[in-house]
Amino acid sequence: GFWPRFLTAIMSKPVAKTAESPPSLFSDLSGDERNNAIEECSALTNEVYPRLNVQREIVAIHDQKLGETVMLRENAELMGFAVCHCGEGTEAGSDTCFIKFAAVKPGATAADAFSALLSACQLLAAARGLGRLTAGVNTARIEAYQQMFAFGFRSDFQGVLMHQPNEPGYSRPGTFVIDDWR
Numbered sequence: 001g002f003w004p005r006f007l008t009a010i011m012s013k014p015v016a017k018t019a020e021s022p023p024s025l026f027s028d029l030s031g032d033e034r035n036n037a038i039e040e041c042s043a044l045t046n047e048v049y050p051r052l053n054v055q056r057e058i059v060a061i062h063d064q065k066l067g068e069t070v071m072l073r074e075n076a077e078l079m080g081f082a083v084c085h086c087g088e089g090t091e092a093g094s095d096t097c098f099i100k101f102a103a104v105k106p107g108a109t110a111a112d113a114f115s116a117l118l119s120a121c122q123l124l125a126a127a128r129g130l131g132r133l134t135a136g137v138n139t140a141r142i143e144a145y146q147q148m149f150a151f152g153f154r155s156d157f158q159g160v161l162m163h164q165p166n167e168p169g170y171s172r173p174g175t176f177v178i179d180d181w182r
Helices: 031-048 055-063 110-127 142-150
Strands: 003-014 067-074 077-086 096-104 132-138 154-163 177-179
Touching: 003 142, 031 055, 031 067, 031 077, 031 096, 055 067, 055 077, 055 096, 067 096, 067 110, 077 110, 096 110, 110 132, 110 142, 132 142, 132 154, 142 177
Parallel strands: 096 132
Antiparallel strands: 003 132, 003 154, 067 077, 077 096, 096 177, 132 177
């Protein structure tokens, strides 16, 4: 009952050293602030696609110290977030920051927010002393794919997204989401 959909490009880029720090990080928040942030992330992903929720990934990465969740805010409003594995002992592997999942708020400012989120992830990688940033994007999300390419990402390999039922889900034009669920 599974159907092949569009290709997923697993892409990466080198990370340049910088003295800048990443913006708001999940680990910098207090317990109550973390709970609020998780609710905000759930609301944002629900806007992207009903019932899409990555709360367990955010909590697991934090609790197991596998990486970080980068929060992108504008005037205190959550505009996007990225759940990242960082370095050896994680899905990223040695010297790599792997964006497991990222999404920005849908709407007129989504492209700008996506660009800012990519920059924030690069700052996280640099702050952790990692030399490579990796992410997967479904090519049905053409604007996200093109923006990653313009940002310096290049394809390492391709995968095929399989869906059951045969419907696009959130893999459609105008959606700025990074994911790699292999």
